[in-house]
Amino acid sequence: MSHIAEPQPLRDLLRGVEQTYSLDDLRRKLALKRPLRIKLGMDPTAPDIHLGHSVVLRKMRQFQDLGHTAVLIIGDYTARIGDPTGRDATRPVLDESAIQQNAQTYLDQAGTILDLSPDKFELRYNSEWLGKLNFADVLNLTGQFTVQQMLHRDNFKKRMADGTEIQLAEFMYPLMQAYDSVVVKADVELGGTDQTFNNLRGRDLMGKSNLDPQVVMVMPILVGLDGTQKMSKSKGNYVAVRDQPNDMYGKVMSIPDELMSNYYELLTPLSTDRITSLLDPEQTHPREAKDVLARVIVEEFHDPNAANHAAEEFKRRFSENKLPEDLETKTIDESPIGILNLITRVGFASTNSEARRLVQQSAVSLDDEKITDPKAQITLDSPAILRVGKRRVCRITK
């Protein structure tokens, strides 16, 4: 993708975007010289926002910084159906207080990326308008689309092919989301590539409703820390925006090198030139490049100080193999105590058998002395440092 001929703001807006429908419309809208309404829908389920979500949120923030308005829609009504993207057909209906709470949690986290000041941010619940539709309205809405069109969607297509059931109500999901766009008069809708179909239905419906159709911009799905699967909470391969600096830094440092260019593009504001030079092994050692990446990310969610600190701490711990700054101290009231017992007591293993295995695999040391005998009895005269593997360390006192 090269947009060399585009003016700077547009070029920046297009960075990292997988697909724009359509670029011409976006140009035209930007030329209107009025704040555009940038829509993003969210599920009111319990959120733990991570870097994957941040890709889209950062794009939204970029628009805000150019003076546009972020319109965040809480899908409290849509949640009754469940997004077919998630493929599980039914989802528990959330009660109102749970929705409110989830929305608040979402905002707390999204606020680390978005500008929540009232002149640049608008929060809406789609029950506000979807709840008011009567049957005739719904019929009218369904009249705008065809079954063929719905079946065209990858997800439905696949389920038709392999015989998985599709609930009739699931067809409504894209329509509802499309209707949201009509109501809030979106100029641009953002989403992950998995939302392309839904978002485009919004574009259709606006056109049919005599509105200027929204532009749809979809962002790639971020690959998780393991380098293969999409970043998600359930896979455990994620960096939460609420992660503490040290954690965040360490997690980023653990990504495979191949992922760096992707992360740089989608998760940092660094210029393309800068990124190119960072990723060129002739100019920058890969470890250095990853350090910069990790710092930039930590800075975004915390601050430069925290980033520096995390980097130093990381170096201390893993390059110089020193103890962490905030070494945890655990008190054990039994002495002497069997080594296995000690390990499970401090929570470094969940069962004695697991602790035994670790000892036998020489992963355990006390005051830098390897312990390989599972029967070893430990006498705690003075505080001692217990290590299990590379990451688990603490100080033990009586």
Next chain:
RNA sequence: GGGGGUGUACCGAAGCGGCCAAACGGGGCAGACUGUAAAUCUGCUGACUAUGUCUCCCGAGGUUCGAAUCCUCGCGCCCCCA
């Protein structure tokens, strides 16, 4: 409603009466090597008072000296027909 299939550890998948705490692959953990990267090599991956004991192969019963393996009932999932 009728017919067929299937259910094994975190996941996929062998096993189909004893040699099964259950092959193999993936994942995870640990060790070596390193840049807490990748690749590679090695070991581990049910529990426990640990060279033995206990629990375990969807659930409940049963057959058998002996069951993940056979039978019965139940539950879940899948496919085909209506």
